[in-house]
Amino acid sequence: MNEPEKWSSLEDIAEHLGVSKDTIRNWIKKDAIPNYRVGKQFKFKISEVDEWVESGESAEID
Template identity: 40%
Template sequence: MECQLGSRLLEDRWLSVKEIAKYLDVRTETVYRWLGSEDKSMPGHKVGRHWKFKKDEVDQWVKAGGAAEGVK
């Protein structure tokens, strides 16, 4: 039971720019570009000086076409 709970906690944790870039298989520069672009509006949350992400929010954004090339 503890192993399953631990896995669920890891899945629900906040991810860094580096981690979300690795998850999406893109460069960190691409993540920052998506964050700075009004038309892309990647779902990120500023925590102090750092950006943090919830995996499920990013998954929904990608499925809605937010990361598609050429989208304006």
């Protein structure tokens, strides 16, 4: 049986995409990158972020 995907932190996603944490924060403010808020922290699913990149939506951010 497959285990559920683990949540990733802002730092994990920044490293995964090779961008700065500030870039991720800017994308969150623009509601561009798929994210979830847990209290004061943002959490991500790598599969959703990868899908977002592969869809080309990440290239459309101003």
